[in-house]
Amino acid sequence: MSSLQILNACKSYGTVEVLKDINLDVQSGEFVVFVGPSGCGKSTLLRTIAGLEDITAGEIRLGGKRINDVDAAKRGVAMVFQSYALYPHMTVAQNMGFSMRLAKAPKKETEERVRTAAHILQLEKLLERKPAQLSGGQKQRVAIGRAIVREPKVFLFDEPLSNLDAELRVQMRAELAQLHRRLGNTMIYVTHDQVEAMTLADKMVVLNGGKVQQVGHPLELYDNPDNMFVAGFVGTPRMNFIKARVLETGIGGITVEYLSDHSGGRLQLPLKNITYGAEAEVWLGIRPDHVKLCEASDAKALPLTISFIEELGDSTCLHGALPNATKLSVLTHGGRRAEQTPVTIKIDPERVFVFDRNGERIRD
Amino acid sequence: MTGLKRNFSRITPWSVAKWAAALCIAFVMVFPIWWMFNVVFADPGVPASLNPRLYPTSLSAGIENIKQVLSETGFLRAYYISVAYTVLTIAGVLLIGSMAAFEFALFRFPGARILFALVMLSLMVPTAATLIPTYLVVAKLGWLNTMQGLVVPGLASAFGLFMLTQFMKSIPQEMLEAARLDGATHFQLYWFIALPLSKTALVTLAILTFMKTWGNFIWPLVISQKPELFTVSQVVSLFNAPLSHTTVDVVMTANLLAAIPPLVFFLIFQRQIVEGIASSGTKG
Incomplete structure (x- = not known):
């Protein structure tokens, strides 16, 4: 049993609250990713689970047992650090077997565990090398191997791929996913890279300002975000947000206007049973993928002045502004467009998310 | 040949002055130790004579001196x-x-x-x-x-x-x-x-x-x-x-x-x- 529960956890440094009432349930064998911008508290949360920081209030339970006061070494967790934190004066084998040496485990058992971990990570030929003689990817593997040797209940990863180049990062990402499948352990992974989070996670925890914003499967968060922060954070390119005014609400949906003087600036949204006052201000969220280029003759067409274009090969991202200076990005597939000539676009009302003035999602 | 030329081209008045200064300092540092060695390994009276020799003259005298001190x-x-x-x-x-x-x-x-x-x-x-x-x-x-x-x-x-x-x-x-x-x-x-x-x-x-x-x-x-x-x-x-x-x-x-x-x-x-x-x- 290596399930993990975090109940009403808070953490403060003096008057600064870093974690605010965190509640989380991690099932045994799950790959959970904490994601959020810098300073959102994701690393601190991981460190409290590891026992490197104490929580100020609340409870952390591992395998059903409260571990708040249990020493870091005895919690049954192993952590892989961003900087690898390998011991430079020890060989790869000594690094990996250090925990066993401290535990005064029999030499034979230590060697066997190190060999097994080295085999999993293809490190057999590097066992006698010192960390300085390894590449970034190899160092990261050794750090993971060190964690595997400990046979922990929970693996903790603190932005482990941040120091690697883009190509190696993609490769290591795939290897980590394979490792999780192979070991089947509970893994908690911290990253600020939402692509990394979406590709690895069984469960994604989006944090901002020390609070959990939403927990769920990555695609659930992408398709059904609870608030503007999650909607904006999950997905690349970032979701467009347009300020709009409610014109009328009815059984069939609500009508909002985000651009007067244009018939396309008015949308009939299929949000039923909404009792939202007329003239209320709302935010419309639309992913760049769901804004379509159209002919100028289209009844719902809106002009978009292009400011810059990102050619991504299989797709092109157009960044521009509507006539009322609202910024808008459009992701097109197939067609290539190097010139910054104005285009006309239209928004698919079926794919529009509506948020209230506080950024909370309005659902029917 | 070109290597030799290059080596010579590196010799400048400044580098000659630096080496001369370094050799002078080294001489000042090493001479007392050499003199000490010279006095120990010399026939009695020779280093302090009117015509002192700047090199050891007697190994046996030095060994005798060491034996005596020890x-x-x-x-x-x-x-x-x-x-x-x-x-x-x-x-x-x-x-x-x-x-x-x-x-x-x-x-x-x-x-x-x-x-x-x-x-x-x-x-x-x-x-x-x-x-x-x-x-x-x-x-x-x-x-x-x-x-x-x-x-x-x-x-x-x-x-x-x-x-x-x-x-x-x-x-x-x-x-x-x-x-x-x-x-x-x-x-x-x-x-x-x-x-x-x-x-x-x-x-x-x-x-x-x-x-x-x-x-x-x-x-x-x-x-x-x-x-x-x-x-x-x-x-x-x-x-x-x-x-x-x-x-x-x-x-x-x-x-x-x-x-x-x-x-x-x-x-x-x-x-x-x-x-x-x-x-x-x-x-x-």
């Missing part, structure tokens, strides 16, 4: 005392300094800054000012004429603490955290992580402590009046005493024997000594 004085015992004094001081300075530096550099505790500042303040107090108070403390402890009286007061090295603290500050916190998660106790963090990672600084401090301790004259002189506890520098001073009737070649033999260990030490560790002096900004 057999008729307490020189061998003084060697033993000096070596024990130096080795114990180095071991103690490294152990105490590294333990204190480990705490100051890597952990926060109440009063750490004030404590560290106090220790650093002691660097500004000259040794002469602390000599009598230290002597009184040692005397009260009943440690006069003992090895512990000789060694213990020299173990607290403010300079060593400063150097090791600065060095240990560069050890990443994540490495200590990784070791903590691996199950290391506080002492094991020090022993298995901080100490091996500070090897360079420890070697430098050991060398500087050797240089300071081997040549230390005043403290052994103050603390031990018993000939059994005389260090090499004290024994050499006896040869140079105003009323001693020893001849110049015997005095020089004693000086040569006293200079050999630091010379050998310097030849072995010259790279580390130069690096240590450069990094610590001190000559110990």
